[in-house]
Amino acid sequence: MPTLKTPLLLTLAWRNLWRHHGRTAAILFALALGVWSMVSLAALSRGSMEQQLVKAILNLTGHIQIHAPGYRDDPAIEHRLSPPGSALTAALSRPEVAAWATRVRVPAVVASERESAGVTLVGIEPARERGLSFIADAVTEGRYLEPADEAGILLGRKLAERLETGVGRRVVVMSQDVNNSVADRGFRVVGIFDAEPQAVEEGYVLVTRATAQRMLKLGDDISEIALMTANRDRLDGLLAALRVAAPNLDVQPWTVVEPLLVLTEKIVNVILIIWYVIVFTAMSFGLVNTLLMAVFERTREFGLFQALGMQPTHILGQVLAESFILLAVALALGNLGGWLTVLALKDGLDLSAFAQGFEMIGVSPIIYPALHAGDVAAANVLVTVLGLAASLYPAWRAARHVPVEAITRA
Amino acid sequence: MEYTVVCRNVAKVYHQDTVAVQALTDVSLEIPKKDFVCFSGPSGSGKTTLLNLIGGLDRPTGGEILVDGNRVDQMEKGALAELRLRRIGFVFQAYNLIPVLTAQENVEFVMQLQGVPAAERGAKAREILKEVGLDGLEDRRPGELSGGQQQRVAVARAIVSEPSLVLADEPTANLDSKTAENLMQLLRHMNKEHGVTFIFSTHDKLVMDFSRRLITLRDGRIVEDVRRN
Numbered sequence: 077m078p079t080l081k082t083p084l085l086l087t088l089a090w091r092n093l094w095r096h097h098g099r100t101a102a103i104l105f106a107l108a109l110g111v112w113s114m115v116s117l118a119a120l121s122r123g124s125m126e127q128q129l130v131k132a133i134l135n136l137t138g139h140i141q142i143h144a145p146g147y148r149d150d151p152a153i154e155h156r157l158s159p160p161g162s163a164l165t166a167a168l169s170r171p172e173v174a175a176w177a178t179r180v181r182v183p184a185v186v187a188s189e190r191e192s193a194g195v196t197l198v199g200i201e202p203a204r205e206r207g208l209s210f211i212a213d214a215v216t217e218g219r220y221l222e223p224a225d226e227a228g229i230l231l232g233r234k235l236a237e238r239l240e241t242g243v244g245r246r247v248v249v250m251s252q253d254v255n256n257s258v259a260d261r262g263f264r265v266v267g268i269f270d271a272e273p274q275a276v277e278e279g280y281v282l283v284t285r286a287t288a289q290r291m292l293k294l295g296d297d298i299s300e301i302a303l304m305t306a307n308r309d310r311l312d313g314l315l316a317a318l319r320v321a322a323p324n325l326d327v328q329p330w331t332v333v334e335p336l337l338v339l340t341e342k343i344v345n346v347i348l349i350i351w352y353v354i355v356f357t358a359m360s361f362g363l364v365n366t367l368l369m370a371v372f373e374r375t376r377e378f379g380l381f382q383a384l385g386m387q388p389t390h391i392l393g394q395v396l397a398e399s400f401i402l403l404a405v406a407l408a409l410g411n412l413g414g415w416l417t418v419l420a421l422k423d424g425l426d427l428s429a430f431a432q433g434f435e436m437i438g439v440s441p442i443i444y445p446a447l448h449a450g451d452v453a454a455a456n457v458l459v460t461v462l463g464l465a466a467s468l469y470p471a472w473r474a475a476r477h478v479p480v481e482a483i484t485r486a
Numbered sequence: 487m488e489y490t491v492v493c494r495n496v497a498k499v500y501h502q503d504t505v506a507v508q509a510l511t512d513v514s515l516e517i518p519k520k521d522f523v524c525f526s527g528p529s530g531s532g533k534t535t536l537l538n539l540i541g542g543l544d545r546p547t548g549g550e551i552l553v554d555g556n557r558v559d560q561m562e563k564g565a566l567a568e569l570r571l572r573r574i575g576f577v578f579q580a581y582n583l584i585p586v587l588t589a590q591e592n593v594e595f596v597m598q599l600q601g602v603p604a605a606e607r608g609a610k611a612r613e614i615l616k617e618v619g620l621d622g623l624e625d626r627r628p629g630e631l632s633g634g635q636q637q638r639v640a641v642a643r644a645i646v647s648e649p650s651l652v653l654a655d656e657p658t659a660n661l662d663s664k665t666a667e668n669l670m671q672l673l674r675h676m677n678k679e680h681g682v683t684f685i686f687s688t689h690d691k692l693v694m695d696f697s698r699r700l701i702t703l704r705d706g707r708i709v710e711d712v713r714r715n
Contacts, residue, residue, distance in 0.1 A: 084598050091586035380582045383543055384596055384643075385571025387564055480543040 085390060089397035092370065103366045104406050107459075110359040111410020114455040116417045118348055119445035120425065125344045127440050129308075132337050133330055134210040135276050136179075136198065138302035139311060141333050142318065143326045147299065148333070151196075153182050153252055156297040157325060167321035168303060172314050176303035177204035180288040184251035186231075186281050188239035195235065195281050197251055199288025208304050210271060211282060218243035218267035225284050229263035232277025236268050243268060249281060253293045261291050272440060348451065352458055359459070360466040367399060367470035375477060382479040392468075392475040399467035400460075407456055414452070418445045490554060490651050490683040491517040491540055497548035498535055498706075509535045510706040513549070517685065517699075519650070522677050524697035525687045532706040533687040534655055540685065541574055541653045542566040554650055571599055575644030575682075579656035581636040583628040589615060589639045590624035596647050614642045618672055634665035641669065645676050651683045652676075658690045670696045 093100045133139065142164075147155035159178060160168060168176045180199030185192055202221040206212040211230065212220055221228055229247065236242055245265050253259035263283060271277050289295065305314060311329045318327045331338045371378070378391055421444070428441035498510040510532045517523055525533035538544045539551055542558040551559045554573055558566060570576075575596075583592050590611050597607035615624055618638040628636050637657060644652050654673070658666035674696055676682050686693050694700055702710035 084595075088584075088586065095586060376582070377584065379543075380578075380584070382567060383541070383570060383576050383582075385567050385569075385574075385599055387567050389564075390599075478544065480538045 085394045085397045086401070088394055089401055092374070092394075093398055093401060096370075099366060099369070100402070103362050103402060104409070106362045107359050107402060107406030108409035108413065110355045111407055111455060111459060112413035112417070114352055114355055114459075115411060115414025115447070115452055116445070117351055118451035118455065119414065119418045119447045120421075120443055121344050121348055122448050122451060123446035124440070124443045125341055126446050127444060128340065129337055131210070131272055131440070132334055133304075133308065135271065136181075136209050136211075136280070136302070137330055137334055138176075138208060139305045139308045139330050140303050140315065140318065141328055141330075142301040142303075142322060143299070143328075145324070145326050148326065148328070151181060151183065151299070153254055153292060153294070153299075156254075156294065156299055157301075159296050159298060160301060160322075163321040164301075164318070164325075167314075167317045168301070170314060170317060172305050172307075172310075174304045174306055175204065175207040176301060177201045177208050178285060178298040179300050179302060180285055180292065180294060181299040182251050182288075182292065184249050184281070186235070186239065187248045187250070188241040188245065190240045191238055193235060193238060193278070196279055197249055197288060198280055198282045199285035200282055201285050208302060210276075211269060214269040214271050215267040216270045218265065220267055221282065221284055223284060223286075225266065226287055227261075227263050228266035228283065230267045230269055230282040231265055232280060233268050233270050234274050234277040235279075235281070236265070238278065241265060247281075249283075249291075251292060253291070254297075255293060259291050259293070352455060356458060356462055360463065363399065363402065363463060364466050364470060366402075367395060367467055368473070370398065371395060371470045371474045374474075378474045378477055379479045382477070388475040392471045395471035395474050396464060396467055399464060399471075403460055403463045407459060411452065411456070415447065418447045421445050488519045489516045489552075490519050490521070491515070491685070492552040493536075493540070493549065494551075495549040496536070496539060496546050496551060498532070498539060498544070499547045508706055510539070510546070513703075513706070513708055515701065515708065515711065517683065519683055520677065520681045521683050521685075521699060522674065522697050523683075523685045523699045523701060524694050525685065525701050525703060526689065526694055527703035527709075529689075530705075531703040533703050535706075536703065537653050537655055537685065537687045540651075541576060542570055571596065572647075573650050575647070575649040575652040577637070577640050577644045577652065577654035577657045579659045581628070581633070581640045581660075583636055583639055583643075585628050588625050588627055589620060589631065589635075592628070592639055593642045593646050596643060600647060602647075610646055611642075614646045615639070618642045619668070633660045634662070634669070637661055637665075637669060638672070641672065645680070645682060648680055649682065651685070654684065654686045656688055656690070657686065658688065658693055663692065666690065666692055 144155045144157040178201060182197050184195055184197035186195050202223055215230065221230060239247065241247055243265050246262050247265060248260055248262050250258055250260040305311060308330060315327060315329060381391055424442040424444050426442050493513055493515050496510055496513040500507045500509055513536060525536060527533050539546050540553060542561065546559050550557060553569065556569055558569065561569065584595060587595065593611040593615060594607045597610065612624060615621065618641060620635060620638055623631065623635065658669060661669060670693060673684055677684050686697065688694065698714055700712045700714060701708055
């Protein structure tokens with residue numbers, strides 16, 4: 077039974093590759109470029125997606141939200157809930173919960189002396205909201221809300237511009253109270269916040285929860301409980317505990333509250349796979365062409381190997397070894413290039429000059445690439461496995477020669 | 487008597503486009519162990535074809551060929567490769583060394599395929615290279631050797647693993663007369679000392695003069711089979 081002569085095959089493969097330095101260098105460059113583009117694009121896409129996710133979760137979403145049944149379909153005041161009881165409070169005190177807070181969140185209209193706009197009125201607990209949402213760090217003009225702010229309100233910059241108002245000016249907020257009567261009251265703008273996407277700046281006005289409850293005659297009732305955890309991808313245990321603690325409430329993870337984000341993530345994955353396949357297809361043509369040229373040039377040698385007693389499977393193995401070496405070196409170079417690219421762009425890739433509308437769709441014009449082991453592994457496995465598969469044809473061509481025909485070929 | 491090679495009614499037809507060319511017709515011969523045989527004849531007489539068929543590099547269209555009792559005309563590709571690896575050495579007119587390997591690595595190549603340990607094959611290769619007069623040239627690649635030196639490397643490769651049969655196709659064709667004579671003396675020495683059976687295909691009178699048996703082919707048939715002393 078013949079054994080595979082791996083060191084011999086690798087020696088022959090390595091030396092044969094360098095018989096044509098230029099050709100080998102050219103195909104190595106092409107393969108490495110392809111791998112680099114796979115790794116770099118994956119890092120940029122993944123980084124951009126991660127930024128979108130983090131932003132969306134911080135934009136008053138959190139990792140888990142708890143509502144009264146029906147609120148998610150109709151976020152009106154009648155779909156309210158009582159403050160958390162002892163069982164729910166205990167569940168919210170589990171160690172995996174990093175922060176949680178209650179909110180009032182209802183549709184409203186805000187008006188200045190010049191303009192009015194439909195918004196969502198959000199009543200927050202200023203201290204508890206820190207670490208839970210973007211708002212505490214987003215106030216760029218004026219100040220953040222304080223617990224004692226009876227009449228203070230925060231507006232987004234775009235909304236303030238639209239209402240032609242600013243810090244220190246007064247606005248009126250109108251909504252529906254628990255008695256289905258119009259509730260309105262005046263507020264003084266204490267701060268202006270900046271946020272992405274612009275819809276957040278235009279869509280929310282924030283007051284203290286106590287003020288919102290009084291205005292809407294809610295008593296102690298609230299619209300939602302939002303919480304953050306240490307890991308947004310491991311929520312199953314906590315969700316189960318919360319559902320047991322609050323069996324009559326609607327407890328949902330961010331993936332349900334923001335389905336568009338999940339869909340976007342899936343689209344990014346599909347785009348990456350398509351990109352991988354396109355790049356690989358282009359690479360494989362180069363690889364197969366190089367190997368076929370090498371096989372045709374060395375037909376006589378392959379005949380000689382057979383004449384000397386080398387098994388056809390070893391000849392197949394030799395061509396595959398050449399392909400493997402090419403792929404391994406290209407993968408090493410491409411991965412190194414991708415890693416250096418990510419390192420070079422650690423302060424962000426600023427595309428604002430080319431994509432001014434990015435923020436309107438929730439995508440930051442500055443992308444911070446994120447190298448995920450899974451993406452790198454997927455690119456490497458794909459290139460290796462499919463590369464070797466593509467090399468089978470030239471290898472088979474080399475192994476199938478009749479020795480005498482190969483040796484006597486000029 | 488034990489025979490290394492037995493051919494019975496061997497025929498070979500090549501097809502060139504639509505034309506069938508009869509390369510060998512009804513060739514029968516027996517070559518005993520340790521013989522030193524030469525196939526001669528004009529170009530196209532079938533001597534190289536017969537050599538290739540005996541070595542299992544090609545298949546006959548008729549008849550039987552036995553090498554050390556093995557029916558090479560019926561063997562699978564893998565089994566034929568194994569037979570060539572263990573029993574047959576080849577010396578080609580164009581040397582056919584592996585260009586990316588050094589002289590020593592070329593000589594070690596067959597032993598490496600045979601699974602001979604590195605130290606043993608290294609020692610054997612150095613010894614045989616010394617024997618063929620290439621001491622000191624072990625690390626040179628074929629491109630750095632003269633034609634005669636390359637052919638001696640090819641001979642060393644063919645005999646280093648002590649096959650029972652060496653097939654040499656026009657081994658002196660690219661050598662000057664002095665180198666050719668040295669080479670033939672070397673092969674004769676191997677034949678006598680190691681008991682290797684040699685079969686040559688040649689036009690060269692020098693090779694014919696060295697052989698103990700001269701088989702002449704013409705138009706694919708054996709026309710003369712002379713044993714010499």
